[in-house]
Amino acid sequence: MSPLPASLTRAERILAVATCALVTHWIFNRREPSDIRVLFALVFVAPAVVSQLLFPLYGTVAGIFLSFFVYYTTLLVSIIIYRVSPFHPLARYPGPLLAKITRWYWTLIALRGRQHVETLRLFGMYGDAIRVGPNEVWFRNPAVVQPMLGVQGMPKGPMWQGRGLNPSIMSLIGLRDNASHARRRRPWTRAFSSAALRNYEPVIARRGAQFVELLAEKKRVDFGHWVHLFAFDFMSDALFGGGSESMKDNDADGVVETSKRAFSDAQLYEHLPWVGFLVRHLPGVGAKTKQFRASCLRRGLERLEKGSSVKDLFYWLSNEDGGEKEDPPKAIVISDSGVAIIAGSDTTSITLTNLVYCIIAHPQVYERLQAEIDKFCPTEQDAFDPKHLGEMRYLGAVISETMRIYPVLPNGTQRAPEPGTGGFVAGEHFIPEWTSIRVPLWSMHRDARNFTLPLAFAPERWLVAADLPAPPSVIDSVIATSGLVHNAGAYAPFSYGPRNCVGKNLALLEMKLVVSHMLQRVHLRFAEGFDPSTWEEGIQERFNLVLPELPVIVERRM
Numbered sequence: 001m002s003p004l005p006a007s008l009t010r011a012e013r014i015l016a017v018a019t020c021a022l023v024t025h026w027i028f029n030r031r032e033p034s035d036i037r038v039l040f041a042l043v044f045v046a047p048a049v050v051s052q053l054l055f056p057l058y059g060t061v062a063g064i065f066l067s068f069f070v071y072y073t074t075l076l077v078s079i080i081i082y083r084v085s086p087f088h089p090l091a092r093y094p095g096p097l098l099a100k101i102t103r104w105y106w107t108l109i110a111l112r113g114r115q116h117v118e119t120l121r122l123f124g125m126y127g128d129a130i131r132v133g134p135n136e137v138w139f140r141n142p143a144v145v146q147p148m149l150g151v152q153g154m155p156k157g158p159m160w161q162g163r164g165l166n167p168s169i170m171s172l173i174g175l176r177d178n179a180s181h182a183r184r185r186r187p188w189t190r191a192f193s194s195a196a197l198r199n200y201e202p203v204i205a206r207r208g209a210q211f212v213e214l215l216a217e218k219k220r221v222d223f224g225h226w227v228h229l230f231a232f233d234f235m236s237d238a239l240f241g242g243g244s245e246s247m248k249d250n251d252a253d254g255v256v257e258t259s260k261r262a263f264s265d266a267q268l269y270e271h272l273p274w275v276g277f278l279v280r281h282l283p284g285v286g287a288k289t290k291q292f293r294a295s296c297l298r299r300g301l302e303r304l305e306k307g308s309s310v311k312d313l314f315y316w317l318s319n320e321d322g323g324e325k326e327d328p329p330k331a332i333v334i335s336d337s338g339v340a341i342i343a344g345s346d347t348t349s350i351t352l353t354n355l356v357y358c359i360i361a362h363p364q365v366y367e368r369l370q371a372e373i374d375k376f377c378p379t380e381q382d383a384f385d386p387k388h389l390g391e392m393r394y395l396g397a398v399i400s401e402t403m404r405i406y407p408v409l410p411n412g413t414q415r416a417p418e419p420g421t422g423g424f425v426a427g428e429h430f431i432p433e434w435t436s437i438r439v440p441l442w443s444m445h446r447d448a449r450n451f452t453l454p455l456a457f458a459p460e461r462w463l464v465a466a467d468l469p470a471p472p473s474v475i476d477s478v479i480a481t482s483g484l485v486h487n488a489g490a491y492a493p494f495s496y497g498p499r500n501c502v503g504k505n506l507a508l509l510e511m512k513l514v515v516s517h518m519l520q521r522v523h524l525r526f527a528e529g530f531d532p533s534t535w536e537e538g539i540q541e542r543f544n545l546v547l548p549e550l551p552v553i554v555e556r557r558m
């Protein structure tokens with residue numbers, strides 16, 4: 001006897017297939033499954049199973065075909081109607097219609113590297129909150145920074161499930177549970193305490209000197225390329241106590257380039273986590289990501305075997321200081337090492353490249369910075385000695401201004417309500433579970449309500465804001481008529497709160513020392529043929545900024 005009821009009419013059978021599709025939509029809606037096996041079951045197995053209802057009327061082949069047709073059409077229509085309906089929990093947030101319907105809309109913008117530009121445009125069109133995906137809202141309003149990212153704020157969002165090299169061993173940056181994140185972050189905090197930072201100073205000095213000498217010898221360089229190699233070698237020393245000589249051999253083994261590509265490729269997986277799953281499991285796909293993962297693993301294992309001779313970052317992460325009751329599993333230490341290498345090298349090298357672009361493009365700023373460096377780091381003085389850094393206010397202002405105009409992570413990172421809580425309330429906003437938010441830094445930093453003449457590169461604004469004597473600048477006439485607008489709460493290049501950038505102090509120390517030494521030793525100017533007005537247009541966003549070539553002529557000063 002057939003297990004299927006023979007008495008069902010044609011309409012009832014088709015309705016049963018459609019109902020199955022509606023149940024699938026309900027599951028997608030409630031659970032947002034990203035596991036490829038669950039997706040496979042819902043997308044292929046379910047319509048195949050219910051197609052049996054249609055066999056008696058249409059035969060096997062036509063029955064299967066019709067079942068899939070009805071199932072997918074119902075699923076699609078139901079999803080579209082729900083996503084644009086007033087019943088969707090994010091219905092109150094405006095945004096492009098297609099963005100509300102499908103994640104693909106924003107993914108395609110991201111793949112073109114234009115998220116930062118498009119975000120700014122959409123905020124201009126719709127106001128301070130925009131829906132960029134069916135389940136994601138981005139806020140430009142600084143008032144949400146503290147409640148959403150601060151101590152009582154939301155955990156990290158699900159984007160790292162897709163981006164992560166191995167989501168089952170999530171690295172610090174993607175750990176979603178606030179308590180686990182706080183626990184994992186403790187050794188990092190010890191590693192970058194004021195006392196521990198002193199251990200990295202000789203490393204910055206050695207690698208920084210090598211970098212500047214290399215620039216001087218080469219005379220004409222793509223600054224972004226060489227500063228990335230410097231930052232990578234520095235981070236390898238700071239993390240593993242050595243192991244990379246990419247400046248010396250111009251990245252002969254391609255590890256630096258691979259890390260860069262792996263990071264860019266991950267942008268697709270961030271938006272479509274199931275693609276990340278496929279890449280991780282299909283041989284021959286995502287080669288760059290896998291190569292980088294393998295190189296981190298190899299170097300981490302080598303470092304574990306070697307033990308510590310200096311207090312490098314690995315020393316703290318692997319609990320060689322004994323700060324934690326239990327040693328962390330090796331896999332976690334190695335996973336976090338991978339993050340340290342990328343988070344610590346891409347970011348500083350991008351900022352330093354933008355800084356060099358900005359100062360050469362603004363000769364008066366260059367002159368002032370040079371004068372301050374010459375004052376505190378005259379020829380006979382070691383510019384890697386940090387004793388004057390606190391007094392070098394203009395240098396600090398130039399770095400802050402560079403990161404205001406060009407925040408390395410232009411759209412910040414994602415936050416989402418803790419699973420099981422139902423949602424998160426921040427003032428007038430309710431963020432339901434299974435939805436995510438971001439606070440795009442590029443847009444917030446370039447908002448005239450937060451900063452006077454936001455598109456002007458004017459380090460002097462930081463001095464005026466701190467009530468320090470400031471030389472004249474391009475924003476003076478506006479300040480004279482309407483006062484300085486300088487909203488410190490709207491500036492967050494390192495993100496905000498207990499899940500912000502843990503390497504901030506190391507990054508600032510490294511950048512300040514390297515710029516001081518570099519400008520003490522060499523003079524930089526754009527190479528002939530380079531058109532500075534094309535710089536910003538050439539910048540792409542691939543989670544972090546990807547910069548165009550910056551050809552620079554280097555002349556020795558001493």
Ligand code: HEM
Binds near residue numbers: 345347408409494
């Ligand atoms: C200019 C330099 C840098 C910038 C602009 C920067 C920016 C950021 C940002 C925006 C985040 C995301 C935080 C969030 O999810 O809210 C982050 C996370 C992180 N950064 Fe940095 N970063 C820089 C340098 C460094 C350096 C030198 C290190 C050293 C290893 C580092 C290590 C990390 C780590 C480990 C995280 C994850 C922190 C966590 O989730 O608790 N960063 N960074």
